[in-house]
Amino acid sequence: MTSAITTTALRKEYPGGGGLHGVDLDVPTGSVYGLIGPNGAGKTTLLSILAGLRRADAGDVRLALPFERVAVCPDVAEFEPWLTAREVVELARALTAPDLPATRIDETLAATGLRDAADRRVGGFSRGMTQRLALAATLIGDPAIVILDEPSSALDPGGRFEVLDLVARMGRERTVLFSSHILGDVQRVCDTVGVLIDGRLRYQGPLSTLLAEHVQPAWTVRVRGDAGAVAGALGAHAWVRRAAPTDLDALRVEATTLADGERHLAGALAATGARVISIEPAADDLEEAFLRLTGELPGGTP
């Protein structure tokens, strides 16, 4: 797979030890790459360097496409307050892709949920509406690479849902590099992740691999009848790390590996003769993997 964005030994030193300390980023073409990390990890610094807003002290940045095909949406967007939303998007089109038809302006405003506010001055916009406008101004130029810094952080739950849906749709046609500290958002839309902690990439690769390596594979099983007896039967298997009832009709099963659990759990339950109502993954979330990577949960590599 080719790379849309790569950095090599990227360094940016700030007083007090902050910044980036040798980041080798590799964003595959066509991926939705989630850059996660705690506040102060260096996410915005890294994206700012990629966007050309800051300079690295050392290292290389390589974009597979020219500057004109890359669009950036900053975390705190601002616009000329006396322009209307339509004029902002029109200005962005004039600056990035003047050859694109003007009809795209209304299409883009509609796609970002701003159709009804198109002729309102942006000085009166809420932060959420400003964030949507920033996305519209980012997308209007039909970029091949989109860099989004915390695009959903200012939005209410409904707005977040819409923006994440938009990001997911973007990923079908473009390469998206998406930073966020909301891990659920990243897990929802990203196929590749980078975990940036203290200016260093602690993990980079497919989301599924991160989850497999760092999340304790566990399932919640609901049965009709005695959950304790089923847990006891499952606990006898070598691939079961732990099985314990959590309620009269529910139990939690932890496997030694994700693959073993996925391969054997259904059969083992069938062998117990239990009447199974449901089996759900219990803890396959990015938050757990992240906390293990940061050392805040046991089993990580801080």
Added chain:
Amino acid sequence: MSLWGLELARFARTRRLVPLLAIFLLCGFGGPALARYLPELLKSQTSENVTIIVGKARPVDGISMFTSNAQQLGLFVSVVIAAGILAIDAKPGLSAFYRTRVRPFDRVVVPRYVVTAGVVSGCYVLGALAAWYETVVLLGHLDAARYLLGVGLTGLYLWFAIAVVALSASLTRSVVGAAGAAIGILLALPILGLLPVARPWLPSTLLGAQVGLAGPTPAGDYLRAAAVAALATAGVLAAALARFRHREV
């Protein structure tokens, strides 16, 4: 909408044009009138026991009254308005909008500088024409060619002053900082002009051109200051552009 259209719209659709026009036109119409009626005004404000002798106002007095007001209050307001426009990095989000879409960044700064300096000097010219009209009507004849030359030289100074604001904006990260630094630099020049050897070379000397040319001062006396102002404007603007280009946001 182009970046040039954006800057024209900024003046047309915000209230920035109003104070500029108001101040320069008020000074233009009011300055010569004040010079003409100053004796009557003073007489009406004093008691019968006090005698104030004021000579009859000449055309040059009308122009002097205009320039002294317009070049102080008008210049101050112009610098503050220009700082608000040229301190682009005072709003990081807005700065990022332009910096991630326009390269080189000169394409953003140059229209802002040219339109702002053009509007400021245009408003000044309107005020100066109003002052010329009032002076001719109330105080007497003014040589039009020499007067327009004086207005042109003052306009050159204003382009220099706005370039100084651009440089200040490229060195600071706030509107107040940009305006303060620019005012400091522009105030320092007349102080430097107290040195007789420096005065003919300083751009601030051009601020006296309108009054000087309304009187007997030869136009050649302003040649060196005009040349320095033109070169300094180009140099200061080039330095500002270089600073803006290399600045991190």
